[in-house]
Amino acid sequence: MSDGITQLAQDVLKSGTLTGLPQHLFIDGKPVKAASGNRMETFDPGSGRAFAQFDLANAEDVNRAVQSSHKALMGAWRITKPAERSAILCRMGALMRRDLARLSVAETLDSGKTLNEAQWDVLASARMFEYYGGLADKLQGSTIPLGLDYLSYTIAEPVGVTAHIIPWNYPTSTIVRGIAPALAAGCTVVCKPAETTPMTALMIAALLTEAGLPDGVCNIITGTGPEAGAALVAHPLVRHITFTGSVPTGIATMKSAADHVASVTLELGGKSPMVVLNDADIDAAVEGARWAIYSNAGQVCSAGSRLIVERKVHAEMVEKFAKASKSLRVGHGLRNLDIGAVNSLLQLGRIEANVNDAKARGLSIAAGGSSVHDPQTGKGWFFEPTIIDDVGLNDRLVQEEIFGPVMVVQVVDSYEEAVEAANCTQFALAAGIYTKDVTKALRFARDVDAGQVYINEYYAGGIEVPFGGNRNSGFGREKGLDGVKAYLRTKAVTARL
Numbered sequence: 001m002s003d004g005i006t007q008l009a010q011d012v013l014k015s016g017t018l019t020g021l022p023q024h025l026f027i028d029g030k031p032v033k034a035a036s037g038n039r040m041e042t043f044d045p046g047s048g049r050a051f052a053q054f055d056l057a058n059a060e061d062v063n064r065a066v067q068s069s070h071k072a073l074m075g076a077w078r079i080t081k082p083a084e085r086s087a088i089l090c091r092m093g094a095l096m097r098r099d100l101a102r103l104s105v106a107e108t109l110d111s112g113k114t115l116n117e118a119q120w121d122v123l124a125s126a127r128m129f130e131y132y133g134g135l136a137d138k139l140q141g142s143t144i145p146l147g148l149d150y151l152s153y154t155i156a157e158p159v160g161v162t163a164h165i166i167p168w169n170y171p172t173s174t175i176v177r178g179i180a181p182a183l184a185a186g187c188t189v190v191c192k193p194a195e196t197t198p199m200t201a202l203m204i205a206a207l208l209t210e211a212g213l214p215d216g217v218c219n220i221i222t223g224t225g226p227e228a229g230a231a232l233v234a235h236p237l238v239r240h241i242t243f244t245g246s247v248p249t250g251i252a253t254m255k256s257a258a259d260h261v262a263s264v265t266l267e268l269g270g271k272s273p274m275v276v277l278n279d280a281d282i283d284a285a286v287e288g289a290r291w292a293i294y295s296n297a298g299q300v301c302s303a304g305s306r307l308i309v310e311r312k313v314h315a316e317m318v319e320k321f322a323k324a325s326k327s328l329r330v331g332h333g334l335r336n337l338d339i340g341a342v343n344s345l346l347q348l349g350r351i352e353a354n355v356n357d358a359k360a361r362g363l364s365i366a367a368g369g370s371s372v373h374d375p376q377t378g379k380g381w382f383f384e385p386t387i388i389d390d391v392g393l394n395d396r397l398v399q400e401e402i403f404g405p406v407m408v409v410q411v412v413d414s415y416e417e418a419v420e421a422a423n424c425t426q427f428a429l430a431a432g433i434y435t436k437d438v439t440k441a442l443r444f445a446r447d448v449d450a451g452q453v454y455i456n457e458y459y460a461g462g463i464e465v466p467f468g469g470n471r472n473s474g475f476g477r478e479k480g481l482d483g484v485k486a487y488l489r490t491k492a493v494t495a496r497l
Contacts, residue, residue: 005101009108009115009334016044017051018106022202024055025222028068029215031202034223035060042198045112045341046332046380054198057223059231062190065219066235069161069188072216077188080214082137089133089183091211096126099207103200107172108333110197112341112381113296115334118172125176125204128463128479135484136184144492152494158186159263159489160239163232165225165253166201167244168194168343169299169403175201177463177478178242178265179218185487190219190238192229196344198222225249236260240486243267244301247472265476265486267301267468269401270429273422274304274458275444277415278312280434284456286320288434289407292458294328294385297339298405299347302430302467304458306398307387308410308421318366318389318409325367325385325407332374341374341381342404348381351404355386358397364389368405393424401427415440422448429469432458451477 012018023039024031034055041050057065096103100122107118141154164178171193179189193201205220221228233241233256243253244267257264274292276285292304309317333340342348352371359365368386373379386406391397397408412418422431422444431450435441445453451469454460461467468477476486 002101005104005115005119008101008105009336012105012109013332013334016047016049018102018109021052021106021199022206023053025057025061025065026202026205026220027061027065027216028219029209034058040195040223042110042196043344044109045343046334046374047377048345048379048381051109052199054202054222057192057221057228059227061221061223062228062231062235065190065221066161066232066237068216068219069190070237072214073158073161073188076214077186077217082139082186085184085186086133086136088208088212089129089136089180092208093126093129093133095207095211096122096129099203103172103203105334106199106203108340110199111168111171112343113333114338114340115336117296117340118333121170121173124463125173128173128176128180131463132180132184132484135181135481139185139484139488141490146494149497150494151497152492155491155493156185156488157491159487160187161237162187162189162240162242162487163235163238164189164191165229165233165241165243165245166191166193168197169296169301171197172200172204174244175204177483181478181484182242182487183213183217185484187240187487188217190221190232192221192223192232195222195224230256233257234259238262240264242478242486250474263486265468265478266474267476267478268472268474269427270301270303270469270473271306271399271401271425271427272302272304272430272432272450273306273308273448274432275308275418275422275434276310276313276317277418277433277435277437277440278310279436280313281436281456282313282316282320285317285434286324288432288456288458289321290324290328292432293407294325294339294405295459297342297383299343299403301473302452302459304430304432305402305406306408306410308412308418310418311411311413314409314411318387321407322367322387325387328385330372330382330384331376332380335376339382339385339405342383343381345381347403348383351383351402351406354397354402354404355388355406358388363391363397366409393421399425419444419447426472427469428471429473430454
Protein backbone atom coordinates (compact mmCIF):
# COMPACT_ATOMS: atom_id res chain seq x y z
CA MET A 1 0.00 0.00 0.00
CA SER A 2 1.37 3.42 -0.93
CA ASP A 3 2.11 6.10 1.64
CA GLY A 4 -0.50 8.34 0.00
CA ILE A 5 -3.34 5.87 0.54
CA THR A 6 -2.21 5.16 4.11
CA GLN A 7 -2.06 8.84 4.99
CA LEU A 8 -5.44 9.58 3.42
CA ALA A 9 -7.00 6.67 5.31
CA GLN A 10 -5.56 7.94 8.60
CA ASP A 11 -6.85 11.45 7.90
CA VAL A 12 -10.35 10.14 7.17
CA LEU A 13 -10.34 8.00 10.32
CA LYS A 14 -9.60 11.15 12.34
CA SER A 15 -12.09 13.45 10.61
CA GLY A 16 -14.83 10.88 9.98
CA THR A 17 -15.30 11.89 6.34
CA LEU A 18 -13.57 12.49 3.01
CA THR A 19 -13.61 16.09 1.86
CA GLY A 20 -14.98 17.11 -1.52
CA LEU A 21 -17.34 14.18 -1.97
CA PRO A 22 -20.06 14.59 -4.65
CA GLN A 23 -23.58 15.21 -3.39
CA HIS A 24 -25.78 15.87 -6.42
CA LEU A 25 -27.04 13.82 -9.35
CA PHE A 26 -24.80 13.72 -12.44
CA ILE A 27 -26.70 14.56 -15.62
CA ASP A 28 -25.47 16.01 -18.92
CA GLY A 29 -21.85 16.05 -17.83
CA LYS A 30 -22.29 18.00 -14.59
CA PRO A 31 -23.67 17.79 -11.05
CA VAL A 32 -27.38 18.63 -10.92
CA LYS A 33 -29.61 19.12 -7.89
CA ALA A 34 -32.56 16.76 -7.51
CA ALA A 35 -35.93 18.23 -8.46
CA SER A 36 -37.48 17.55 -5.06
CA GLY A 37 -34.58 18.94 -3.04
CA ASN A 38 -34.76 15.86 -0.82
CA ARG A 39 -31.53 14.41 0.54
CA MET A 40 -30.33 11.33 2.38
CA GLU A 41 -27.40 10.46 4.62
CA THR A 42 -24.85 7.79 3.77
CA PHE A 43 -23.19 5.90 6.62
CA ASP A 44 -19.71 4.60 7.35
CA PRO A 45 -20.36 0.95 8.34
CA GLY A 46 -17.07 0.84 10.24
CA SER A 47 -18.27 3.50 12.70
CA GLY A 48 -22.04 3.38 12.23
CA ARG A 49 -22.03 7.16 11.67
CA ALA A 50 -23.20 9.29 8.75
CA PHE A 51 -20.33 10.88 6.84
CA ALA A 52 -22.06 12.59 3.89
CA GLN A 53 -25.38 13.48 2.29
CA PHE A 54 -26.60 13.07 -1.29
CA ASP A 55 -29.60 14.01 -3.41
CA LEU A 56 -32.62 11.74 -3.86
CA ALA A 57 -33.88 11.46 -7.43
CA ASN A 58 -37.53 11.04 -8.32
CA ALA A 59 -39.31 10.13 -11.56
CA GLU A 60 -38.77 13.65 -12.92
CA ASP A 61 -35.01 13.36 -12.44
CA VAL A 62 -35.00 9.89 -13.95
CA ASN A 63 -36.79 11.12 -17.05
CA ARG A 64 -34.33 14.00 -17.36
CA ALA A 65 -31.40 11.55 -17.17
CA VAL A 66 -32.87 9.10 -19.68
CA GLN A 67 -33.79 11.89 -22.11
CA SER A 68 -30.22 13.19 -21.81
CA SER A 69 -28.79 9.76 -22.61
CA HIS A 70 -31.21 9.31 -25.52
CA LYS A 71 -30.18 12.66 -26.97
CA ALA A 72 -26.50 11.75 -26.68
CA LEU A 73 -27.19 8.34 -28.25
CA MET A 74 -28.73 9.99 -31.32
CA GLY A 75 -26.17 12.80 -31.43
CA ALA A 76 -22.60 13.13 -30.18
CA TRP A 77 -22.06 9.50 -29.19
CA ARG A 78 -23.52 8.13 -32.43
CA ILE A 79 -20.95 9.95 -34.51
CA THR A 80 -18.02 9.20 -32.21
CA LYS A 81 -15.72 6.79 -34.03
CA PRO A 82 -15.07 3.40 -32.42
CA ALA A 83 -11.37 4.24 -32.17
CA GLU A 84 -12.23 7.33 -30.12
CA ARG A 85 -14.55 5.32 -27.89
CA SER A 86 -11.59 3.03 -27.32
CA ALA A 87 -9.32 5.94 -26.45
CA ILE A 88 -11.83 7.40 -23.97
CA LEU A 89 -12.20 4.10 -22.12
CA CYS A 90 -8.45 3.57 -21.99
CA ARG A 91 -7.96 7.12 -20.67
CA MET A 92 -10.58 6.33 -18.04
CA GLY A 93 -8.54 3.36 -16.88
CA ALA A 94 -5.52 5.61 -16.45
CA LEU A 95 -7.55 8.19 -14.51
CA MET A 96 -8.81 5.54 -12.10
CA ARG A 97 -5.23 4.46 -11.46
CA ARG A 98 -4.28 8.10 -10.91
CA ASP A 99 -7.05 8.52 -8.36
CA LEU A 100 -6.58 5.11 -6.75
CA ALA A 101 -6.13 6.50 -3.23
CA ARG A 102 -9.21 8.69 -3.22
CA LEU A 103 -11.47 6.13 -4.93
CA SER A 104 -10.32 3.32 -2.62
CA VAL A 105 -10.83 5.33 0.55
CA ALA A 106 -14.28 6.45 -0.64
CA GLU A 107 -15.19 2.84 -1.44
CA THR A 108 -14.12 1.67 2.02
CA LEU A 109 -15.88 4.53 3.77
CA ASP A 110 -19.11 3.88 1.85
CA SER A 111 -19.19 0.07 1.78
CA GLY A 112 -17.28 -1.03 4.90
CA LYS A 113 -14.83 -3.35 3.15
CA THR A 114 -11.11 -3.34 3.90
CA LEU A 115 -8.85 -0.89 2.12
CA ASN A 116 -6.98 -3.73 0.41
CA GLU A 117 -10.26 -5.05 -0.99
CA ALA A 118 -11.28 -1.57 -2.13
CA GLN A 119 -7.95 -1.05 -3.90
CA TRP A 120 -8.36 -4.36 -5.70
CA ASP A 121 -11.84 -3.30 -6.83
CA VAL A 122 -10.59 0.02 -8.18
CA LEU A 123 -7.63 -1.53 -10.00
CA ALA A 124 -9.81 -4.28 -11.45
CA SER A 125 -12.24 -1.61 -12.62
CA ALA A 126 -9.44 0.34 -14.29
CA ARG A 127 -8.44 -2.85 -16.06
CA MET A 128 -12.06 -3.40 -17.17
CA PHE A 129 -12.12 0.00 -18.85
CA GLU A 130 -8.86 -0.87 -20.60
CA TYR A 131 -10.13 -4.33 -21.60
CA TYR A 132 -13.31 -3.02 -23.17
CA GLY A 133 -11.46 -0.05 -24.56
CA GLY A 134 -9.39 -2.55 -26.52
CA LEU A 135 -12.58 -4.17 -27.79
CA ALA A 136 -14.49 -1.04 -28.84
CA ASP A 137 -12.99 -0.79 -32.35
CA LYS A 138 -13.23 -4.54 -33.05
CA LEU A 139 -16.99 -5.09 -32.85
CA GLN A 140 -17.50 -5.94 -36.50
CA GLY A 141 -20.11 -7.79 -38.49
CA SER A 142 -19.70 -10.53 -41.07
CA THR A 143 -20.64 -11.41 -44.66
CA ILE A 144 -23.04 -14.21 -45.49
CA PRO A 145 -22.47 -16.31 -48.65
CA LEU A 146 -25.73 -16.36 -50.63
CA GLY A 147 -24.25 -16.71 -54.08
CA LEU A 148 -23.00 -14.36 -56.80
CA ASP A 149 -26.30 -12.52 -57.19
CA TYR A 150 -26.50 -11.29 -53.56
CA LEU A 151 -24.47 -9.30 -51.10
CA SER A 152 -25.48 -10.07 -47.51
CA TYR A 153 -23.77 -8.76 -44.40
CA THR A 154 -24.42 -8.00 -40.73
CA ILE A 155 -23.81 -4.88 -38.66
CA ALA A 156 -23.28 -4.87 -34.89
CA GLU A 157 -25.27 -1.93 -33.51
CA PRO A 158 -25.70 -0.59 -29.95
CA VAL A 159 -29.03 -1.55 -28.36
CA GLY A 160 -29.62 2.03 -27.20
CA VAL A 161 -30.05 3.61 -23.77
CA THR A 162 -29.12 1.13 -21.03
CA ALA A 163 -30.09 1.19 -17.36
CA HIS A 164 -27.78 -0.16 -14.66
CA ILE A 165 -29.01 -0.95 -11.14
CA ILE A 166 -25.92 -1.29 -8.93
CA PRO A 167 -25.71 -3.28 -5.66
CA TRP A 168 -24.09 -2.12 -2.42
CA ASN A 169 -21.55 -4.90 -1.98
CA TYR A 170 -19.28 -3.98 -4.94
CA PRO A 171 -20.35 -0.45 -5.91
CA THR A 172 -17.24 0.33 -7.99
CA SER A 173 -16.51 -2.89 -9.86
CA THR A 174 -20.18 -3.71 -10.50
CA ILE A 175 -20.93 -0.37 -12.12
CA VAL A 176 -17.83 -0.62 -14.30
CA ARG A 177 -18.43 -4.19 -15.43
CA GLY A 178 -21.75 -2.96 -16.86
CA ILE A 179 -20.98 0.48 -18.23
CA ALA A 180 -17.57 -0.33 -19.74
CA PRO A 181 -18.91 -2.88 -22.26
CA ALA A 182 -22.04 -0.78 -22.82
CA LEU A 183 -19.93 2.25 -23.75
CA ALA A 184 -17.61 0.10 -25.87
CA ALA A 185 -20.68 -1.07 -27.82
CA GLY A 186 -21.77 2.54 -28.40
CA CYS A 187 -24.66 2.54 -25.93
CA THR A 188 -25.42 5.31 -23.48
CA VAL A 189 -26.00 4.58 -19.81
CA VAL A 190 -28.07 5.71 -16.84
CA CYS A 191 -26.96 4.22 -13.53
CA LYS A 192 -28.60 4.05 -10.13
CA PRO A 193 -26.20 3.04 -7.37
CA ALA A 194 -27.53 1.54 -4.14
CA GLU A 195 -28.69 4.15 -1.65
CA THR A 196 -26.14 2.94 0.92
CA THR A 197 -23.18 3.28 -1.49
CA PRO A 198 -23.66 6.20 -3.89
CA MET A 199 -20.26 7.89 -3.82
CA THR A 200 -17.95 6.07 -6.23
CA ALA A 201 -20.58 6.00 -8.99
CA LEU A 202 -20.73 9.80 -8.91
CA MET A 203 -16.93 10.02 -8.82
CA ILE A 204 -16.64 7.67 -11.80
CA ALA A 205 -19.09 9.75 -13.85
CA ALA A 206 -16.99 12.88 -13.27
CA LEU A 207 -13.83 11.02 -14.29
CA LEU A 208 -15.50 9.82 -17.50
CA THR A 209 -16.21 13.42 -18.40
CA GLU A 210 -12.54 14.23 -17.75
CA ALA A 211 -11.61 11.30 -20.00
CA GLY A 212 -13.53 12.93 -22.85
CA LEU A 213 -16.91 11.20 -22.72
CA PRO A 214 -19.54 13.47 -24.35
CA ASP A 215 -22.16 14.98 -22.06
CA GLY A 216 -25.18 12.78 -21.45
CA VAL A 217 -23.52 9.51 -22.39
CA CYS A 218 -23.22 8.50 -18.73
CA ASN A 219 -25.75 9.83 -16.23
CA ILE A 220 -25.98 8.92 -12.52
CA ILE A 221 -29.16 9.15 -10.48
CA THR A 222 -28.91 8.54 -6.76
CA GLY A 223 -31.89 7.59 -4.63
CA THR A 224 -34.03 4.73 -3.42
CA GLY A 225 -35.17 1.71 -5.37
CA PRO A 226 -38.91 2.37 -5.13
CA GLU A 227 -38.54 6.04 -6.11
CA ALA A 228 -35.66 6.14 -8.61
CA GLY A 229 -34.88 2.53 -9.54
CA ALA A 230 -38.44 1.57 -10.41
CA ALA A 231 -38.89 4.67 -12.59
CA LEU A 232 -35.64 3.93 -14.42
CA VAL A 233 -36.38 0.31 -15.33
CA ALA A 234 -39.91 1.26 -16.38
CA HIS A 235 -38.83 4.10 -18.69
CA PRO A 236 -39.92 3.36 -22.29
CA LEU A 237 -36.67 4.73 -23.79
CA VAL A 238 -34.54 2.21 -21.88
CA ARG A 239 -33.70 -0.70 -24.20
CA HIS A 240 -31.64 -2.91 -21.87
CA ILE A 241 -31.47 -3.25 -18.09
CA THR A 242 -28.51 -4.72 -16.22
CA PHE A 243 -29.54 -5.54 -12.67
CA THR A 244 -27.58 -7.01 -9.77
CA GLY A 245 -29.45 -7.69 -6.54
CA SER A 246 -32.00 -9.90 -4.85
CA VAL A 247 -34.19 -12.49 -6.56
CA PRO A 248 -37.52 -10.75 -5.74
CA THR A 249 -36.30 -7.39 -7.05
CA GLY A 250 -34.81 -9.07 -10.11
CA ILE A 251 -38.18 -10.66 -10.89
CA ALA A 252 -39.91 -7.28 -10.48
CA THR A 253 -37.32 -5.69 -12.77
CA MET A 254 -37.89 -8.31 -15.47
CA LYS A 255 -41.66 -7.81 -15.27
CA SER A 256 -41.25 -4.06 -15.59
CA ALA A 257 -38.91 -4.46 -18.56
CA ALA A 258 -41.49 -6.65 -20.30
CA ASP A 259 -43.94 -3.75 -20.40
CA HIS A 260 -41.73 -1.95 -22.92
CA VAL A 261 -40.03 -5.09 -24.33
CA ALA A 262 -36.56 -4.27 -23.01
CA SER A 263 -33.94 -6.97 -22.63
CA VAL A 264 -32.39 -7.73 -19.24
CA THR A 265 -29.25 -9.14 -17.66
CA LEU A 266 -29.91 -10.44 -14.15
CA GLU A 267 -27.18 -11.30 -11.64
CA LEU A 268 -29.07 -12.41 -8.56
CA GLY A 269 -28.39 -14.42 -5.44
CA GLY A 270 -26.13 -17.37 -4.78
CA LYS A 271 -25.56 -20.18 -2.32
CA SER A 272 -22.43 -21.51 -3.93
CA PRO A 273 -20.79 -24.79 -2.90
CA MET A 274 -17.10 -25.37 -2.26
CA VAL A 275 -16.45 -29.12 -2.35
CA VAL A 276 -13.49 -30.73 -0.57
CA LEU A 277 -12.84 -34.36 -1.49
CA ASN A 278 -10.84 -36.88 0.52
CA ASP A 279 -7.69 -36.45 -1.56
CA ALA A 280 -7.64 -32.64 -1.41
CA ASP A 281 -4.76 -30.54 -0.12
CA ILE A 282 -6.50 -29.58 3.12
CA ASP A 283 -4.28 -26.57 3.85
CA ALA A 284 -4.98 -25.18 0.38
CA ALA A 285 -8.69 -25.86 0.86
CA VAL A 286 -8.67 -24.00 4.19
CA GLU A 287 -7.08 -20.99 2.54
CA GLY A 288 -9.57 -21.22 -0.32
CA ALA A 289 -12.51 -21.42 2.09
CA ARG A 290 -11.21 -18.38 3.93
CA TRP A 291 -11.35 -16.24 0.81
CA ALA A 292 -14.51 -17.92 -0.46
CA ILE A 293 -16.65 -16.86 2.50
CA TYR A 294 -14.85 -14.05 4.33
CA SER A 295 -13.94 -11.75 1.43
CA ASN A 296 -15.93 -8.53 1.79
CA ALA A 297 -17.36 -9.92 5.06
CA GLY A 298 -19.14 -12.62 3.06
CA GLN A 299 -21.20 -10.06 1.15
CA VAL A 300 -20.47 -11.59 -2.24
CA CYS A 301 -23.10 -13.06 -4.57
CA SER A 302 -20.73 -15.84 -5.64
CA ALA A 303 -19.31 -16.47 -2.16
CA GLY A 304 -18.48 -20.08 -1.40
CA SER A 305 -20.97 -20.15 1.46
CA ARG A 306 -21.48 -23.92 1.60
CA LEU A 307 -18.49 -26.13 2.46
CA ILE A 308 -19.25 -29.66 1.26
CA VAL A 309 -16.71 -32.07 2.77
CA GLU A 310 -16.22 -35.81 2.43
CA ARG A 311 -16.55 -37.45 5.84
CA LYS A 312 -13.00 -38.84 5.96
CA VAL A 313 -11.48 -35.33 6.02
CA HIS A 314 -14.40 -33.50 7.63
CA ALA A 315 -12.94 -33.26 11.16
CA GLU A 316 -9.51 -32.14 9.95
CA MET A 317 -10.97 -29.61 7.53
CA VAL A 318 -13.33 -28.03 10.06
CA GLU A 319 -10.71 -27.97 12.83
CA LYS A 320 -8.15 -26.21 10.64
CA PHE A 321 -10.72 -23.88 9.12
CA ALA A 322 -12.10 -22.93 12.55
CA LYS A 323 -8.57 -22.16 13.77
CA ALA A 324 -7.95 -19.96 10.72
CA SER A 325 -11.33 -18.24 11.17
CA LYS A 326 -10.67 -17.42 14.81
CA SER A 327 -7.32 -15.85 13.90
CA LEU A 328 -8.87 -13.26 11.57
CA ARG A 329 -8.99 -9.68 12.82
CA VAL A 330 -12.19 -7.66 12.47
CA GLY A 331 -12.14 -3.87 12.39
CA HIS A 332 -12.71 -0.64 10.47
CA GLY A 333 -11.87 -1.10 6.81
CA LEU A 334 -9.55 1.91 6.79
CA ARG A 335 -7.35 0.17 9.38
CA ASN A 336 -6.96 -2.58 6.80
CA LEU A 337 -7.28 -5.65 9.01
CA ASP A 338 -8.62 -8.99 7.73
CA ILE A 339 -12.40 -8.43 7.65
CA GLY A 340 -14.28 -5.17 7.38
CA ALA A 341 -17.79 -4.15 8.35
CA VAL A 342 -21.19 -5.38 7.22
CA ASN A 343 -22.64 -2.73 4.93
CA SER A 344 -25.71 -1.76 6.96
CA LEU A 345 -27.37 -2.25 10.31
CA LEU A 346 -30.27 -3.90 8.46
CA GLN A 347 -27.98 -6.49 6.86
CA LEU A 348 -26.21 -7.11 10.17
CA GLY A 349 -29.59 -7.88 11.73
CA ARG A 350 -30.38 -10.41 9.00
CA ILE A 351 -27.09 -12.22 9.53
CA GLU A 352 -27.53 -12.22 13.29
CA ALA A 353 -31.08 -13.59 13.00
CA ASN A 354 -29.91 -16.53 10.87
CA VAL A 355 -27.09 -17.46 13.25
CA ASN A 356 -29.25 -17.06 16.35
CA ASP A 357 -31.82 -19.35 14.78
CA ALA A 358 -29.10 -21.95 14.20
CA LYS A 359 -28.07 -21.71 17.84
CA ALA A 360 -31.68 -22.04 19.02
CA ARG A 361 -32.08 -25.21 16.95
CA GLY A 362 -28.97 -26.74 18.50
CA LEU A 363 -26.71 -26.63 15.44
CA SER A 364 -22.98 -26.76 16.06
CA ILE A 365 -21.16 -23.40 15.88
CA ALA A 366 -17.53 -24.29 15.16
CA ALA A 367 -16.33 -20.67 15.11
CA GLY A 368 -17.72 -17.19 15.67
CA GLY A 369 -21.45 -16.74 15.91
CA SER A 370 -21.86 -13.20 17.23
CA SER A 371 -22.02 -9.59 16.10
CA VAL A 372 -19.16 -7.44 17.40
CA HIS A 373 -17.85 -3.87 17.23
CA ASP A 374 -14.61 -2.30 16.09
CA PRO A 375 -12.12 -3.18 18.85
CA GLN A 376 -10.61 0.32 18.90
CA THR A 377 -13.81 2.37 19.00
CA GLY A 378 -16.53 -0.01 20.19
CA LYS A 379 -18.63 1.10 17.21
CA GLY A 380 -19.63 -0.11 13.76
CA TRP A 381 -21.46 -3.08 12.26
CA PHE A 382 -19.38 -6.25 12.33
CA PHE A 383 -19.96 -9.98 12.52
CA GLU A 384 -17.46 -12.62 13.58
CA PRO A 385 -16.14 -15.09 10.99
CA THR A 386 -18.56 -17.95 11.58
CA ILE A 387 -18.78 -21.68 10.81
CA ILE A 388 -21.96 -23.71 11.31
CA ASP A 389 -21.07 -27.40 11.15
CA ASP A 390 -22.85 -30.50 9.81
CA VAL A 391 -26.05 -28.96 8.46
CA GLY A 392 -28.68 -31.05 6.68
CA LEU A 393 -29.41 -30.90 2.96
CA ASN A 394 -32.83 -29.28 3.32
CA ASP A 395 -32.02 -26.93 6.19
CA ARG A 396 -32.84 -23.32 5.38
CA LEU A 397 -29.26 -22.30 6.19
CA VAL A 398 -28.24 -24.48 3.24
CA GLN A 399 -31.09 -23.36 0.99
CA GLU A 400 -31.21 -19.61 1.65
CA GLU A 401 -28.64 -16.87 1.13
CA ILE A 402 -27.31 -15.32 4.36
CA PHE A 403 -24.96 -12.82 2.68
CA GLY A 404 -22.49 -12.50 5.52
CA PRO A 405 -19.32 -14.14 6.90
CA VAL A 406 -21.12 -17.40 7.69
CA MET A 407 -19.95 -20.75 6.30
CA VAL A 408 -22.40 -23.66 6.41
CA VAL A 409 -20.79 -27.13 6.39
CA GLN A 410 -22.38 -30.16 4.73
CA VAL A 411 -20.90 -33.64 5.22
CA VAL A 412 -21.08 -36.27 2.45
CA ASP A 413 -19.85 -39.84 2.01
CA SER A 414 -18.89 -39.90 -1.67
CA TYR A 415 -18.19 -37.85 -4.76
CA GLU A 416 -21.70 -38.62 -6.01
CA GLU A 417 -23.22 -37.26 -2.79
CA ALA A 418 -21.01 -34.18 -3.11
CA VAL A 419 -22.45 -33.42 -6.56
CA GLU A 420 -25.99 -33.98 -5.26
CA ALA A 421 -25.33 -31.62 -2.35
CA ALA A 422 -23.77 -29.02 -4.62
CA ASN A 423 -26.91 -28.97 -6.78
CA CYS A 424 -29.44 -29.06 -3.91
CA THR A 425 -30.46 -25.37 -3.94
CA GLN A 426 -32.35 -23.15 -6.38
CA PHE A 427 -29.21 -21.09 -6.94
CA ALA A 428 -26.58 -21.83 -9.58
CA LEU A 429 -24.06 -19.01 -9.64
CA ALA A 430 -20.64 -20.48 -8.80
CA ALA A 431 -19.09 -23.71 -7.54
CA GLY A 432 -15.63 -24.81 -6.47
CA ILE A 433 -13.87 -28.11 -5.90
CA TYR A 434 -10.61 -29.12 -4.21
CA THR A 435 -9.19 -32.47 -5.34
CA LYS A 436 -6.02 -33.96 -6.81
CA ASP A 437 -8.11 -36.17 -9.11
CA VAL A 438 -8.31 -34.32 -12.42
CA THR A 439 -11.00 -36.66 -13.74
CA LYS A 440 -13.28 -35.99 -10.77
CA ALA A 441 -12.61 -32.26 -11.01
CA LEU A 442 -13.62 -32.15 -14.66
CA ARG A 443 -16.61 -34.41 -14.05
CA PHE A 444 -17.70 -32.02 -11.31
CA ALA A 445 -17.37 -29.10 -13.73
CA ARG A 446 -19.58 -31.05 -16.14
CA ASP A 447 -22.20 -32.16 -13.60
CA VAL A 448 -22.59 -29.13 -11.32
CA ASP A 449 -25.14 -26.49 -12.29
CA ALA A 450 -23.24 -23.20 -12.06
CA GLY A 451 -22.27 -20.27 -14.22
CA GLN A 452 -18.59 -20.66 -13.32
CA VAL A 453 -16.59 -23.46 -11.74
CA TYR A 454 -13.33 -23.05 -9.81
CA ILE A 455 -10.88 -25.96 -9.49
CA ASN A 456 -8.37 -25.87 -6.60
CA GLU A 457 -8.68 -22.08 -6.25
CA TYR A 458 -11.92 -20.39 -5.33
CA TYR A 459 -12.51 -17.17 -7.34
CA ALA A 460 -9.98 -18.30 -9.96
CA GLY A 461 -10.26 -16.24 -13.12
CA GLY A 462 -10.60 -12.51 -13.72
CA ILE A 463 -12.28 -9.89 -15.81
CA GLU A 464 -11.52 -11.82 -19.00
CA VAL A 465 -13.73 -14.72 -17.80
CA PRO A 466 -17.53 -14.55 -18.29
CA PHE A 467 -19.53 -14.28 -15.07
CA GLY A 468 -23.20 -15.00 -14.41
CA GLY A 469 -25.64 -17.58 -13.10
CA ASN A 470 -28.38 -20.05 -13.93
CA ARG A 471 -31.81 -20.73 -12.39
CA ASN A 472 -32.55 -18.35 -9.47
CA SER A 473 -29.09 -16.83 -9.82
CA GLY A 474 -30.25 -15.11 -13.00
CA PHE A 475 -29.16 -15.17 -16.63
CA GLY A 476 -26.87 -13.36 -19.02
CA ARG A 477 -23.12 -12.96 -18.68
CA GLU A 478 -20.91 -10.08 -17.68
CA LYS A 479 -17.14 -9.66 -18.07
CA GLY A 480 -15.05 -11.19 -20.82
CA LEU A 481 -16.03 -11.05 -24.48
CA ASP A 482 -19.48 -12.32 -23.57
CA GLY A 483 -20.03 -9.20 -21.47
CA VAL A 484 -20.51 -6.97 -24.50
CA LYS A 485 -23.13 -9.15 -26.22
CA ALA A 486 -26.07 -7.82 -24.22
CA TYR A 487 -25.33 -4.31 -25.48
CA LEU A 488 -25.30 -5.17 -29.18
CA ARG A 489 -28.01 -6.02 -31.68
CA THR A 490 -27.46 -7.53 -35.11
CA LYS A 491 -28.78 -5.89 -38.27
CA ALA A 492 -28.74 -8.01 -41.45
CA VAL A 493 -28.50 -6.26 -44.83
CA THR A 494 -29.08 -8.15 -48.10
CA ALA A 495 -28.91 -6.73 -51.61
CA ARG A 496 -29.79 -8.29 -54.98
CA LEU A 497 -26.98 -7.40 -57.40
